[in-house]
Amino acid sequence: MIGVEKTGNPVGYEAQRQNLSEGAGDALMFYKNLAEENRLLSLLLLKQEGELCVCEIMEALNQSQPKISRHLAQLRRSGLLVDRRQGQWVLYRLNPDMHTWMQDVLERTLIENPHLLEEPSRRLSDMSTRPIFCSTSA
């Protein structure tokens, strides 16, 4: 299930793109995705918040739009996130089909490192014009 896109690309597309060996595929792919600060924080933030649009993640992490967009695209191609369009916004959330152990690793990381999302969470709640979407719950 990991690595399948709604575009119909096969499992392992991203792994192949990243020239990973067969065996270490999933786990290595997962950790490569966690090995960049914006991607790590995006995943943890989405774990905590459930669903966010690109502009909210941009604001929470205080980073440029193309930067965040490209990192989210990578996470989506890797099968860690799914997106849906809601009007002019694109909402991202964790792929519910993600391996349980990966979800647990994210959760543990979040619990053990509460400081990581301190500033992002504050910036998020400080957004004056925070959009409201349907079914924003986790």
Add this chain to the structure above:
Amino acid sequence: MIGVEKTGNPVGYEAQRQNLSEGAGDALMFYKNLAEENRLLSLLLLKQEGELCVCEIMEALNQSQPKISRHLAQLRRSGLLVDRRQGQWVLYRLNPDMHTWMQDVLERTLIENPHLLEEPSRRLSDMSTRPIFCSTSA
């Protein structure tokens, strides 16, 4: 405790070297270290085997000596491994002071991906001249 070397370098040396931001330090450093196949497999192998010398890890992962040596050195500088010299061999093992959550992440990764160490374990047990050291247990 993580990031302290026996050489006395301060916590965060590796993080600073890698130009990481303050906040995401430990967790990000950890995942950066897992994001390379030889380092990931070395950590998992040491988790499983307890203690191994460089030549055993080389053989298990079927990689060159300088390559393995460098990756192990990075893991040691990051505080994830400790080493001890036993005669002409240098033995590596997981740093017992590693954060519990990191140890748990490694363990879970190992349990959920048994195939990862299949070949390395086989190559290890196939070593004809496998050295025996004192206190090889985990």
Add this chain to the structure above:
DNA sequence: TCCTCATATATGTTAAAGTGCATATAACAA
């Protein structure tokens, strides 16, 4: 239609990571 906002992506550039090869160091044995 035209305009605006939100998001995605193409392109060129820079920085970082990984690697092979050669060599250095360290322990041991003869």
Add this chain to the structure above:
DNA sequence: TTGTTATATGCACTTTAACATATATGAGGA
């Protein structure tokens, strides 16, 4: 001492990843 084995590291090179900037796409409103 010399030679051998095990490990570490300096250096040059290749590959990969991240980035800024500019532009494209797509939805909604006037």
